[in-house]
Amino acid sequence: MADTNPSARPRRPGVPVSRRVLPGFGLSLGITLFFISLVLLLPISGLVIHTAGMGWEQFWFVVTDPRVVASYKVTVLAALAASLFNCVFGLLMAWVLVRYEFPGKRLLDAIMDLPFALPTAVAGITLATLFAESGWYGRVLSEFGIEVAYTPLGIVVAMAFTSVPFVVRTVQPVLEELPAEDEEAAVSLGASDWTVFRRILFPVLWPALVTGGGLSFARSLGEYGAVVFIAGNSPYVSEVISLMVFVRLEEYDFAAASAIASVVMGVSLLLLLAINVWQGRYLKRLHGGRG
Amino acid sequence: MSSKHHRVGDGPLIRRTLIGLAVVLTVLFLFMPLVVIFTQAFAQGWAGYIGNILDEYTLHAIGLTLFVALLTVPLNTVFGVFLAWLVTRFSFPGRRLLISLIDIPFAVSPVVAGLLYLLLYGSNGWAGQWLGQYDVELMFAWPGIVMVTVFVTCPFVARELIPLMQQQGRDEEEAAVVLGASGWQLFRRVTLPNIRWALLYGVILTNARAVGEFGAVSVVSGSIRGETNTLPLHVELLYQDHNIVGAFTAASLLAGIALITLAVKTIAEWRQSRV
Structure with a gap:
């Protein structure tokens, strides 16, 4: 987010600058640090300590188990497919919501956030029902020989559904702030819509598209509730990583569960860091260095 | 042309x-x-719908879910407001790190979130063993459900408030301090009116996620019918019992909350843009 706070305000010479005019610094710092340490950092360090205690060989053995490796592949491929779908769908939705006026637009805009508000388990049973062979979509798709429910394709559908808002909501503000001049000039000079989009609009839009796609990918990697109902969960074929953690837990194999979980968490945190750095850099460019 | x-x-x-x-x-x-x-x-009509809701275990699940939300939402609201106040009103070393840390629950898989708490507070974890000496069991009971729900939903209020409060700046508040307002007066009279719609949406979104959390809760709950079964877990149980209508009845309550959340968001965004 752009830091518009004028933190460097002019100082009057001779007057001791009290940078903190506003009250509550100590109180809010105390409460925040206490809360973050207790709720976030303590449990995370618990996992790190737990995993560190198990020794490198055992760790490697657990996280490279063929069934677990298969679940990495399924999860990463499905998450990639889901976020690619969301990049296209999200760009279309953002474009339509920003550029056009039509009846029902407010409703369309509002329902974009449904996947964030709807519990994942509810999304899971609903999508499974829709895409099952007897379901409204499943019946039509099976005519074409396409099976979605209880296959890896079902995982893609569930991941795509739960992460719909990310791309829409990151591209939307960029499209809104887009200056019209270059675009209008190019159009009036006779360039086709596609050329102008490719040469003028896309170069401004793609960083936001990458951010949204990245967030969608990160969210999809960890998705559990929506996926388990539609995936079928057969070993080596349609098990996701989160489910593997769960399976190991149900076998009371805490060591294996935490080893796999630490891989998942490490990847998620790295992704989060990468997205933050990326976002900071392109925002800075967008706002002329104020980012 | x-x-x-x-x-x-x-x-x-x-x-x-x-x-x-x-x-x-x-x-x-x-x-x-x-x-x-x-x-x-509604496949069995209104009577069937009401009958499914009045089922003993469904009612218990509704009660437990509301209870969890009732504890989680105020806690995360207070935390969110303090965090937003801290990072938008003061500059200090580590401020950016703090803003990034708060995104962790977004990035961590809910199952992993549940596992984090199970490892620490479960009967094998060091905190769990220590508490066990005093016969305090947090996991597979409602406190565990509340704890993981707090973890999963703690970013939402802060995430709604931070961009808005950053954009509004602190001039109005500094003026109030110069005029002699106390901290509480300052917050209630100056800050709160400026942020109330975004705060409302943050709270309602926290609530929607708190009542709907599934992955993390299913790790620490044990899903005991009539005891530690929240509404989303109850949806799963009914669905696996092949009680499809019952599962969707419970799901429809959660979907109703989701729809209310979207409505509040639409209204709040419209009102906030006029503040």
């Missing part, structure tokens, strides 16, 4: 195609699931 054709996509054909495509895809992908939920829930 036409003089109205100023920007990309203004041509009537492309305009209609894109709007049509967007509407059709949204109806298929986002709207139809809602239709399915309510058609399935």
Whole structure:
């Protein structure tokens, strides 16, 4: 987010600058640090300590188990497919919501956030029902020989559904702030819509598209509730990583569960860091260095 | 050709195609699931619907879910407001790190979140063993459910408030301090009126996620019917019992909360833009 706070305000010479005019610094710092340490950092360090205690060989053995490796592949491929779908769908939705006026637009805009508000388990049973062979979509798709429910394709559908808002909501503000001049000039000079989009609009839009796609990918990697109902969960074929953690837990194999979980968490945190750095850099460019 | 054709996509054909495509895809992908939920829930008519809700275990699940939300939401609201105040009103070393840390629950898989707490507070964890000496069991009981729900939903209020409070700046508040306002007066009279709609949406979103959390809760709950079964877990149980209508009845309550959340968001955004 752009830091518009004028933190460097002019100082009057001779007057001791009290940078903190506003009250509550100590109180809010105390409460925040206490809360973050207790709720976030303590449990995370618990996992790190737990995993560190198990020794490198055992760790490697657990996280490279063929069934677990298969679940990495399924999860990463499905998450990639889901976020690619969301990049296209999200760009279309953002474009339509920003550029056009039509009846029902407010409703369309509002329902974009449904996947964030709807519990994942509810999304899971609903999508499974829709895409099952007897379901409204499943019946039509099976005519074409396409099976979605209880296959890896079902995982893609569930991941795509739960992460719909990310791309829409990151591209939307960029499209809104887009200056019209270059675009209008190019159009009036006779360039086709596609050329102008490719040469003028896309170069401004793609960083936001990458951010949204990245967030969608990160969210999809960890998705559990929506996926388990539609995936079928057969070993080596349609098990996701989160489910593997769960399976190991149900076998009371805490060591294996935490080893796999630490891989998942490490990847998620790295992704989060990468997205933050990326976002900071392109925002800075967008706002002329104020980012 | 036409003089109205100023920007990309203004041509009537492309305009209609894109709007049509967007509407059709949204109806298929986002709207139809809602239709399915309510058609399935009412498959046995109103009487069947009410009967399913009045089921002993469903009622208990509703009660437990509300109880969890009642504890989680105020806690995360207070935390969110303090965090937003801290990072938007003061500059200090580590401020950026703090803003990034708060995104962790977004990035961590809910199952991993549940596991984090199970490892620490479970009967094998050091905190769990220590508490066990005093016969305090947090996991597989309601406190565990509350703890993981707090973890999963703690970013939402802060995430709504931070961009807004940053944009509003601190001039009004500094003026109030100079005029002699106390901290509480300052917050209630100056800050709160400026942020109230965003705060409301943050709270309602926290609530929606708190009542709907599934992955993390299923790790620490044990899903004991009539004891530690929240509404989303109850949806799963009924679905696996092949009680499809019952599962969708419970799901329809959660979908109702989701729809209210979206409505509040739409209203709050509209009102906040006029503050």
